[in-house]
Amino acid sequence: MSQSSYIALSYWDLAMAASLILINGILSVVFRLGIERTLIVAAVRMTVQLMAIGFVLKFIFIQTSPIWTFGLGLCMVFFAGREAMARQTRRYKGWWAYGLGTGTLLFVGLLATLFGVGVIIGPDPWYTPRFVLPILGMVLGNTLTGISLGLETLTTTALRERVAIEARIALGATRFEAMSSATRQALKTGMMPIVNSMAATGIVALPGMMTGQILAGIDPVEATKYQVLITFLIAGGTAFGVFLAVLGGTRLLTDERHRLRLDRLENPAH
Amino acid sequence: MLKLENVQVHGLEPVSFAVARGECIALQGPSGSGKTVLLRAIADLDPVQGHVYLEGSERSALSGPEWRKRVRYAAAEPGWWGETPREHFAPAERLEKLVNSLGLKSAQLDQSLSRLSTGERQRMALARAVFDQPSVLLLDEPTGALDAKATIQAERLIKRQLKAGHAVIFVSHDPAQLKRLAHRKLTIRNGKLRVGRI
Numbered sequence: 264m265s266q267s268s269y270i271a272l273s274y275w276d277l278a279m280a281a282s283l284i285l286i287n288g289i290l291s292v293v294f295r296l297g298i299e300r301t302l303i304v305a306a307v308r309m310t311v312q313l314m315a316i317g318f319v320l321k322f323i324f325i326q327t328s329p330i331w332t333f334g335l336g337l338c339m340v341f342f343a344g345r346e347a348m349a350r351q352t353r354r355y356k357g358w359w360a361y362g363l364g365t366g367t368l369l370f371v372g373l374l375a376t377l378f379g380v381g382v383i384i385g386p387d388p389w390y391t392p393r394f395v396l397p398i399l400g401m402v403l404g405n406t407l408t409g410i411s412l413g414l415e416t417l418t419t420t421a422l423r424e425r426v427a428i429e430a431r432i433a434l435g436a437t438r439f440e441a442m443s444s445a446t447r448q449a450l451k452t453g454m455m456p457i458v459n460s461m462a463a464t465g466i467v468a469l470p471g472m473m474t475g476q477i478l479a480g481i482d483p484v485e486a487t488k489y490q491v492l493i494t495f496l497i498a499g500g501t502a503f504g505v506f507l508a509v510l511g512g513t514r515l516l517t518d519e520r521h522r523l524r525l526d527r528l529e530n531p532a533h
Numbered sequence: 534m535l536k537l538e539n540v541q542v543h544g545l546e547p548v549s550f551a552v553a554r555g556e557c558i559a560l561q562g563p564s565g566s567g568k569t570v571l572l573r574a575i576a577d578l579d580p581v582q583g584h585v586y587l588e589g590s591e592r593s594a595l596s597g598p599e600w601r602k603r604v605r606y607a608a609a610e611p612g613w614w615g616e617t618p619r620e621h622f623a624p625a626e627r628l629e630k631l632v633n634s635l636g637l638k639s640a641q642l643d644q645s646l647s648r649l650s651t652g653e654r655q656r657m658a659l660a661r662a663v664f665d666q667p668s669v670l671l672l673d674e675p676t677g678a679l680d681a682k683a684t685i686q687a688e689r690l691i692k693r694q695l696k697a698g699h700a701v702i703f704v705s706h707d708p709a710q711l712k713r714l715a716h717r718k719l720t721i722r723n724g725k726l727r728v729g730r731i
Contacts, residue, residue, distance in 0.1 A: 424612075424614070425612075426608070426610065426611075426612035427612040427613055427614040428612070428614075429578065429608070429612060430608065430611060430612030430613065430614070431612075431614060432578065432597075432598075432601065433576060433578060433601055433605065433606045433607070433608070434601070434602075434605070434661070434662075435598045435599070435601045435602035435665075436598060437598050444614060518580070519597075520577055520580070520596075520597035521596070521597035521598050522577065522578055522579065522580065522597060523578075
């Protein structure tokens, strides 16, 4: 069985695919959904952003310099941190709103990528951007979802169960004992998406990276091996990230005298 | 036993007073005057400036949890984290005797909290507050939801704590209850705390 070679797409091919967006536009007009404008802006944004990152990656791949690779990696972490903050309905006040998510993402992204690329895949040189950046991107994207869900659950549960948490504190519980129910719930919620997606992968959905490799002409079995590796990296990264962010978040919601400090959260109006 | 020096609670002038072993003080004042905030500040549930001492040692010498095991605040609306009252107590034989003394049946310890009345939950919360014998009890309207009979039972329990040498500060709007329980009263009016006799 011969392997088909990679077929490059022309801009005309993309334009044809874009015509499918027209169906969405027509639906919006017919049913007066009023989302045509948002739809067009989103489609244009997606195209421009992806094209731009395509050119940036091409430039960085040509350089194969650790400085460029880490520079772009850091930018990705900072944007992911911003996104993690934006997804919170009740953010932490001050620097921590951004610092907690970004710090965790930086640590977990670095650890999972260095382990995956440096230890397991082992390209030469080890900082080869073609390996480092896509893997970092996938780890960050999934960890970001886990952290956001975990922190959101932690703060909303602490607010909802304030009376019970303070009752435990008043009876002499430590901050982690008093917050244990909220912390457990947040850890569980943060890890659920990756656990669920692992169970469905390969039956319900073929992951994007594997599909991409197959389309690019890689043997499906080889593509699968990469996907399994990436999934484990993502699962490990997400679990570690959620754990760090939720425990850090619990610490920030309480103080060294083991008091509940909901005043450290912004008001919803902000 | 418990001494406050220039404790700065939001909305009140700096507060200083002392409570002796076995003494019961009633805290009075209109709604929103700062009674709960003051009790919470003493229990170290909110950060405040000033000094609080228990038996001569300053609060900062103890960790937060250790302080609150000795200086216990019981809220007017108790919080629960388990399904049944029993989950909120450490296992001990004296538990059933304690709840019985408040007019509650032992079986109610294993009933779902949602099936207990407000008054029954309040008595369970009072039992929970005194269970591990804290030195100081800060009770925020401990009999607010109780009928006359249950109020007397709750007061008897409070008196037993006083007899054992513990100190009690409690909030109540009932002048008759003040006479039955308190040795002195603290009144908050216009942000000022005044010490008075019963």
